[in-house]
Amino acid sequence: MTLQIRFDNSYARLPDRFYARLAPTPVAAPGLVALNEGLARDLGLDPAALKTPEGLAMLSGNALPEGAEPLAQAYAGHQFGGWNPQLGDGRAILLGEVRASDGKRYDIQLKGAGPTPFSRRGDGRAWLGPVLREYIVSEAMHALGVPTTRALAAVTTGEEVFRETALPGAVLARVASSHIRVGTFQFFAARQDTEALRLLAEHVIARHYPQAEGPLGLIRAAVTAQARLVAHWMSLGFIHGVMNTDNAHVGGETIDYGPCAFMDDYHPSRVFSSIDQYGRYAYANQPQIAVWNMAQLASCLLPLIAEDRNAAIEAASEAVDAFAPAYEGAxxxxxxxKLGLATEAEGDAELIEGLLARMAALGVDFTRAFRGLAEGTAAAEFPDPSAWESWAADWRARLALEGRTEADARAAALQVNPAVIPRNHRIEQAINAAVAGDYAPFLRLNRALATPFALAPENRDLAAAPAPEEAVRRTFCGT
Known part of the structure; x- marks a missing residue:
């Protein structure tokens, strides 16, 4: 069976200074851990062909299919607020772009594919843990309806990589609407390469925002997409962990799952990332970081907006200022x-904050509290049930205001409050088992997360909050 991929590589048609052309570094003995067959079909790929030795060679970087134009993208970025003028794909290689069944263009990229000119003395490889983490979380986010990069396949390499110790190597085949970041624009702005900025802006508009008019339209569209994305994160208790500008996707997708985490017990200042020592990217800080990132994008595009810099700044600032109302509305x-409300009313923000404040004060599990609201079991999630009941009285009064019954509200809330999320301890358990050669926990977790709003009875244990000894409070980048 011959593997056929209909590549149409628009990014590779941009000038050479946008990337470095190189092939992945071959691996010793690729082995398939997981293949996302549904995604493969959506991309016009044959899952059976991907499982053949020829397909496995492509997914691991050992062979290039016809039409591939492999490259590592250049970009810069602010990392934890500090400027780095050159980052780029240090361990990822873009094979090419395909047109999916929805008519949209998607990248196929290999993470862990070997060193590139942007590796900064790294080995360009990935170990199994981060590959499985990204597979689990990105596919869970997709099932939850969050715009995200996706996982096509996870492949072991038959080689070891060395971090603090020797670890099994792996490659993730990642799919995204593009891999263009705010940092991509920053790369050229730092070099005062106005022509490259113009070409990049035109490329992004054509690819992500065809209705946008010029650079201001691009900023407005990106601001709206980011506002909606982060609001969605917040509604699920998700913490990205590394919201650097090189991890801010201009198309509004969640990208680069490193030390990310879903909260167990709720607190607005919650931080998991081991490298976020000062809480810059804490849960509650995510909206303000997103607008800061959008301001960096806008600053890059000033030369394209107007010759008069002051006029350009005024126009760009107005576009970025639209983030706040867009985010608040979303x-x-x-x-x-999540509360089962069907209409808008004055005081809704206070009602929402009233519940969250009680949850924070009592250390209530974020996901289980909202799922409990939908199932009628929320009081049991509160160490002091009277805290729930005092808030629920206000909630019932709000339902009465719109003429909705509690049963109707709960039925609606069931559709948006997941029963199961990729909890940190379950991910760690799956990774530890996989390192020992047992992929069953990884595969089981993925199956359960594929239908997060309708949990099968045999998977109810995956919906439980961690026991105190199971709780994971620190997550790691894994590079």
């Missing part, structure tokens, strides 16, 4: 839905 809509 945030309230998400949380109203």
């Amino acid at each position: 945030y309230l809509a998400r949380f109203r839905a």
Whole structure:
């Protein structure tokens, strides 16, 4: 069976200074851990062909299919607020782009594919843990309806990589609407390469925002997409962990799952990332970091907006300022839905904050509290049930205001409040088992997360909050 991929590589048609052309570094003995067959079919790929030795060679970087134009993208970025003028794909290689069944263009990229000119003395490889983590979380996010990069396949390499110790190597085949970041624009802005900025802006508009008019339209569209994305994160208790500008996707997708985490017990200042020592990217800080990232994008595009810099700044600032109302509207809509509300009313923000404040004070599990609201079991999630009941009285009064019964509200809330999320301890258990050669926990977790709003009875244990000894409070980048 011959593997056929209909590549149409628009990014490779941009000038050479946008990337470095190179092939992946072959691995010793590729082995398939998981193949996302549904995604493969959506991309016009034959899952059976991907499982053949020829397909496995492509997924691991050992062979290039016809039409591939492999490259590592150049970009810069602010990392934890500090400027780095050159980052780029240090361990990822873009094989090419395909047109999917929805008519949209998607990248196929290999992470862990070997060193590139942007590796900064790294080995360009990945170990199994981060590959499985990204597979689990990105596919869970997709099932939850969050715009995200996706996982096509996870492949072991038959080689070891060395971090603090020797670890099994792996490659993730990642799919995204593009891999263009705010940092991509920053790379050229730092070099005062206005022509490259113009070409990049035109490319992004054509690819992500065809209705946008010029650079200001691009900023407005990106701001709206980021506002909606982060509001969605917040509604699920998700913490990205590394919201650097090189991890801010201009198309509004979640990208680069490193030390990310879903909260167990809720607190707005929650931080998991081991490298976020000062809480810059804490849960509650994510909206303000997103707008800061959008301001960096806008600053890059000033030369394209107007010759008069002051006029350009004024116009760009107005576009970025639209983030706050866009985010507030998206945030309230998400949380109203989580409460089973169908209309807007004055005081909704206070109602939402009242519940969250009680949850924070008592250390209530974020996901289980909202799922409990939908199932009628929320009081049991509160160490002091009276805290729930005092809030629920206000909630019932709000339902009465819109003429909705509690049963109807709960039925609606069931559709948006997941029963199961990729909890940190379950991910760690799956990784530890996989390192020991047992992929069953990884595969089981993925199956359960594929239908997060309808949990099968045999998977109810995956919906449980961690026991104190199971709780994972620190997550790691894994590079």
